Amino acid sequence: MAKLIFVNLPVADIAASTAFYEQIGATKNAMFSDATTSCMVFSDTIHFMLLSHERFRTFTSKAIVDARGMTEVLTCLSEDSRDEIDARIATAIAAGGREDTDAAQDYGFMYGRRLEDLDGHSIDLMWMDVEAAAKAMQPPAN
Missing domain, CATH: 3.10.180.10 (2,3-Dihydroxybiphenyl 1,2-Dioxygenase, domain 1)
Structure with a gap:
């Protein structure tokens, strides 16, 4: 089986970020998405997990950087x-x-x-x- 990559990104607005990633070519996988998370699929092996800040904080105790x-x-x-x-x-x-x-x-x-x-x-x-x-x-x- 090919290795998969899941890039986890904290985002301020799940709906807006989901729409942005759909517009640039990703497809939302509803099975791994909810109100706090959108799984955006670029290919069979590349996925971006868009996570609300609250949801992202459940995976790490480190501060979320301001990517801007x-x-x-x-x-x-x-x-x-x-x-x-x-x-x-x-x-x-x-x-x-x-x-x-x-x-x-x-x-x-x-x-x-x-x-x-x-x-x-x-x-x-x-x-x-x-x-x-x-x-x-x-x-x-x-």
């Missing part, structure tokens, strides 16, 4: 093309998110941009031409 002013984690999702990254960024902005102020990363064989959700959580989007990356990463011949 501090970086807690950088989560990166792959896309199939540069155009898909640009389209998802545009969709995120239209849905109330914003593009991060850090510049896009463009190495020719790899392209990435970052968006922020309604609570300021960063999501990196990345596309890579694996064959071109392998060639670019090879050490020079002597």
Whole structure:
């Protein structure tokens, strides 16, 4: 069985955050959702658990960071093309998110941009031409 990833994010408004993640391509799994939690599915192996602050606090005694002013984690999702990254960024902005102020990363064989959700959580989007990356990463011949 493939390993699964569940990214747990504290959010201020479950309904608004659920709508935002649906707009950027995730699907809500109702079986693992309730008034305090939305399980947002990006793929068979990638899930974002949106948790109200109260629900999130049941999993940790540490303070919840303000993701608008501090970086807690950088989560990166792959896309199939540069155009898909640009389209998802545009969709995120239209849905109330914003593009991060850090510049896009463009190495020719790899392209990435970052968006922020309604609570300021960063999501990196990345596309890579694996064959071109392998060639670019090879050490020079002597």
